[in-house]
Amino acid sequence: MITLQVIWLLLIGILIIGYAILDGFDLGVGCWHLCAKKGKERSSFIHSIEPFWDGNEVWLLTGGGALFAAFPAVYATIFSGFYLPLMLILLGLIFRAVSIEYRNKVEDPRWVAAWDIAFSFGSMLPSLLFAVAVGNLLRGLQLDAKGDYTAGFLALLNPYSLVIGLVGFSMFALHGALYLAVKTGGETQYKARRWAAQAWRVYAVLFFVAAGWTASCYLRNGVVLPFVLATLAVVALGLIKAFNSKGDDLKAFLASCASIALVMLSVVAVLFPNLVIATNDPALSLTIFNSSSSLRTLSVMLVIALLGMPVVIGYTIFIHRIFKGKV
Amino acid sequence: MDAVWLARLQFALTVGFHYIFPPLSIGLAWMLFFYQTRFLKTGDPLFQQLSRFWMRMFAITFAVGVATGITMEFQFGTNWAAYSRFVGDIFGAPLAAEGVFAFFLESSFLAILIYGEKRVSRKVYWLSSLLVAVGATLSAFWIVVANSWQQTPAGYHLVNGRAELTSFWEAVFNPSTLPRYLHVITGALVVGTFFIIGVSALMLLKKRHVAFAERSLKSALIPFFLSILLVMGIGHGHAVQVAKTQPAKLAAFEGLWETRTGAPLVLFGIPNAKTEKTDWEISIPNGLSLMVGMSKDTKVQGLKDFPKEDRPPLLTTFFSFHAMVYLGGWFALLATMGLFLWWRGTVTQNRLFLSCAALTIPLPFIANEVGWIAAEVGRQPWVVYNLMRTKDAVSASVSAGEILASIILFSLIYTLLFGVWVYLLGRQFDKGPQPLEEEVRS
Numbered sequence: 001m002i003t004l005q006v007i008w009l010l011l012i013g014i015l016i017i018g019y020a021i022l023d024g025f026d027l028g029v030g031c032w033h034l035c036a037k038k039g040k041e042r043s044s045f046i047h048s049i050e051p052f053w054d055g056n057e058v059w060l061l062t063g064g065g066a067l068f069a070a071f072p073a074v075y076a077t078i079f080s081g082f083y084l085p086l087m088l089i090l091l092g093l094i095f096r097a098v099s100i101e102y103r104n105k106v107e108d109p110r111w112v113a114a115w116d117i118a119f120s121f122g123s124m125l126p127s128l129l130f131a132v133a134v135g136n137l138l139r140g141l142q143l144d145a146k147g148d149y150t151a152g153f154l155a156l157l158n159p160y161s162l163v164i165g166l167v168g169f170s171m172f173a174l175h176g177a178l179y180l181a182v183k184t185g186g187e188t189q190y191k192a193r194r195w196a197a198q199a200w201r202v203y204a205v206l207f208f209v210a211a212g213w214t215a216s217c218y219l220r221n222g223v224v225l226p227f228v229l230a231t232l233a234v235v236a237l238g239l240i241k242a243f244n245s246k247g248d249d250l251k252a253f254l255a256s257c258a259s260i261a262l263v264m265l266s267v268v269a270v271l272f273p274n275l276v277i278a279t280n281d282p283a284l285s286l287t288i289f290n291s292s293s294s295l296r297t298l299s300v301m302l303v304i305a306l307l308g309m310p311v312v313i314g315y316t317i318f319i320h321r322i323f324k325g326k327v
Numbered sequence: 328m329d330a331v332w333l334a335r336l337q338f339a340l341t342v343g344f345h346y347i348f349p350p351l352s353i354g355l356a357w358m359l360f361f362y363q364t365r366f367l368k369t370g371d372p373l374f375q376q377l378s379r380f381w382m383r384m385f386a387i388t389f390a391v392g393v394a395t396g397i398t399m400e401f402q403f404g405t406n407w408a409a410y411s412r413f414v415g416d417i418f419g420a421p422l423a424a425e426g427v428f429a430f431f432l433e434s435s436f437l438a439i440l441i442y443g444e445k446r447v448s449r450k451v452y453w454l455s456s457l458l459v460a461v462g463a464t465l466s467a468f469w470i471v472v473a474n475s476w477q478q479t480p481a482g483y484h485l486v487n488g489r490a491e492l493t494s495f496w497e498a499v500f501n502p503s504t505l506p507r508y509l510h511v512i513t514g515a516l517v518v519g520t521f522f523i524i525g526v527s528a529l530m531l532l533k534k535r536h537v538a539f540a541e542r543s544l545k546s547a548l549i550p551f552f553l554s555i556l557l558v559m560g561i562g563h564g565h566a567v568q569v570a571k572t573q574p575a576k577l578a579a580f581e582g583l584w585e586t587r588t589g590a591p592l593v594l595f596g597i598p599n600a601k602t603e604k605t606d607w608e609i610s611i612p613n614g615l616s617l618m619v620g621m622s623k624d625t626k627v628q629g630l631k632d633f634p635k636e637d638r639p640p641l642l643t644t645f646f647s648f649h650a651m652v653y654l655g656g657w658f659a660l661l662a663t664m665g666l667f668l669w670w671r672g673t674v675t676q677n678r679l680f681l682s683c684a685a686l687t688i689p690l691p692f693i694a695n696e697v698g699w700i701a702a703e704v705g706r707q708p709w710v711v712y713n714l715m716r717t718k719d720a721v722s723a724s725v726s727a728g729e730i731l732a733s734i735i736l737f738s739l740i741y742t743l744l745f746g747v748w749v750y751l752l753g754r755q756f757d758k759g760p761q762p763l764e765e766e767v768r769s
Contacts, residue, residue: 050438050442051438051439051441051442051443052438054393054434054437054438055431055434055435055438057393057397057434058426058430058431058434060397061396061397061400061425061426061430062423062426062427062430062431064400064401064404064422065400065419065422065423065424065425065426066419066423066426067419068400068403068404068411068415068418068419068422068423069415069416069418069419069420069422069423070419071415072411072412072414072415072416072419072489073412073415075403075404075411075415075419076404076408076409076411076412076415076722077408078404079401079403079404079405079408079411080404080405080406080408080722080723080724080725081724082405083405083406083722083724083725083729083733084729084732084733086401086405087405087733087736087737090397090398090401091736091737091740093394093397094394094395094397094398094740094744095740097390097393097394098390098391098394098744098747100390101386101387101389101390102387102390102747102751105387105751105754106751106754144723146409146723147412148408148722148723148724149724150724153729293415293416293419293491293492294416294491294492296491296492296493296495297416297417297419297420297491297492300420300492300495301420301423304420304423304424304427304428305427307427308424308427308428308431309427311431312427312431315431315432315435316431316435318435319435319438319439322438322439322443322446322447323438323442323443323446
């Protein structure tokens with residue numbers, strides 16, 4: 001049972017990391033969209049993610065479904081506790097999706113400009129808020145005996161979580177700029193590299209602030225694993241810089257994928273074995289052991305995952321091969 | 328206003344809005360596959376033209392469907408935390424399976440269908456049209472599984488204050504899954520096939536893109552006729568199942584108060600909860616008993632058998648169910664009329680038929696919506712039939728004010744999206760199909 005619970009933590013981790021890496025570049029492209037020149041450059045931004053965003057968003061849907069299935073109590077507490085932020089994330093994702101598909105349907109500059117704004121804000125809002133939510137999980141929440149969050153919306157906007165929010169935002173912006181450097185050519189490609197270099201500096205500073213703050217206040221269970229993972233993340237961060245300076249865009253982007261995965265794994269390591277920490281009473285915390293589904297459900301779901309996930313990875317590679325190359 | 332009521336309103340609004348789009352995507356996806364298959368077989372560029380034109384309508388629709396769909400999955404947790412804790416052991420698995428088995432398939436090949444025509448061979452393109460249709464149809468399966476388990480829970484036992492899985496297959500194929508799934512899919516086919524007929528009819532009435540519209544209209548007549556026959560046949564089977572598994576719901580559908588043999592089929596009436604009678608009733612004697620059990624001696628349970636607090640809201644359930652049935656009848660009439668005129672060779676000129684068809688464009692959407700309303704309101708006051716009441720299912724940590732604020736926000740956005748969707752469909756209508764491509768691409 002314990003093995004299954006840990007496996008499911010890792011599987012959900014993979015889904016959420018997959019989402020952050022894949023939709024991360026969509027969101028990141030959106031963060032830069034308004035900085036691009038009107039006309040061709042903005043259109044090329046949209047074209048660079050057009051065939052992918054929908055499949056990428058499915059990682060989030062599947063991750064949400066898997067969390068619901070494997071750790072229903074955690075799903076219930078987090079989703080109801082973060083009600084308003086999630087509504088705003090949904091709002092962003094809705095606008096983002098529709099903008100990508102509708103922007104190029106009408107050739108009226110006002111139409112295009114309106115969807116450009118919707119696309120960009122629709123990407124920035126989730127980039128920021130997802131990370132604010134992660135900040136609150138690291139910090140812990142005030143829970144009652146049923147596991148319901150009790151401190152209200154404003155308490156979610158605490159300084160620590162806002163800093164984590166900015167870490168996430170700059171991480172996605174960096175990731176998106178690196179992706180653009182891979183997928184575009186000419187002047188736009190140089191511009192994207194410069195953006196990546198700027199985003200890298202901001203992200204690096206925020207990363208160390210957040211790591212220091214987390215290490216001094218919120219490191220509750222074990223130090224070694226979070227420390228190792230964070231160190232590896234720093235190495236990945238260095239590689240991003242090195243490849244970006246050399247103009248090796250694909251490797252810089254892959255290093256960024258690794259850095260996102262490592263940062264998120266270190267979040268899991270900081271929390272483990274908790275998923276939601278109750279600040280008012282540790283006994284109320286939701287761990288992977290006290291909040292999981294039954295043995296049978298976890299087993300059935302494992303079969304589903306083992307059957308399905310290889311095929312999913314196959315689709316993802318297939319689509320990227322068909323739409324490979326610069327836009 | 329109380330939080331339970333607002334949470335229900337939010338769910339109804341978001342699912343009701345979302346449900347405008349997937350039936351049309353599912354129906355159109357199968358028509359696209361049909362056109363692609365004909366094109367691959369015959370090489371007739373007209374099928375390519377049909378496929379490309381309806382593909383653009385499909386893409387416009389699909390985008391809103393995806394965008395509004397994600398709200399649904401989040402909402403179980405955001406608004407129904409107590410429910411999520413109670414059913415998560417069972418209810419989450421189909422949602423995850425939907426992602427793994429259906430959405431990934433659908434979204435990957437959709438990219439090829441929309442953006443990849445020039446990048447893949449004709450066969451791969453044809454295959455993509457098939458896989459998108461299969462993916463869309465599978466996603467409907469898993470979500471109907473989840474919803475059917477709320478209607479007729481199976482394969483579980485109650486331990487640790489929650490429902491835990493005892494048999495995955497019993498939970499997946501619970502008594503209402505198959506009838507409901509087939510009814511939903513055929514309902515989607517009705518929407519998709521009729522959308523093509525209705526829009527083509529409107530083109531013909533306005534004398535726009537006439538040659539294209541004539542072929543387009545004819546191409547969807549037989550699929551529409553078959554879909555409507557199937558949806559009605561399966562719908563009947565589904566009602567018989569409801570009579571067995573959710574008798575209170577059936578009694579509310581039909582406005583039946585007394586448990587009796589020779590139960591009448593109410594054609595019209597207004598159920599009155601105070602007097603426990605149906606006012607202004609016009610009915611066929613023995614009709615309901617015949618429908619349910621093929622014999623007038625079949626006993627059908629009436630509402631009075633159930634305590635008042637266990638009865639579904641009567642007016643909504645009764646009228647939405649009847650509206651669905653009458654709309655189905657109207658579609659069957661229209662389909663028959665279309666086929667008859669086709670046989671006479673006048674279907675594309677007959678102004679009465681074309682006008683009826685054009686005016687009917689919104690009705691299949693409405694039929695699908697009222698069908699869902701009947702199914703979901705008819706389940707009340709239960710969120711899981713006979714296990715958990717809706718009022719016990721909400722999130723304790725979400726206040727009424729927060730829900731109200733997000734309802735207002737989402738209503739504004741959804742109104743905007745709906746307007747944009749209609750506007751873009753209208754533009755596509757005006758633009759019409761691309762000219763025929765004579766040379767055959769390989």
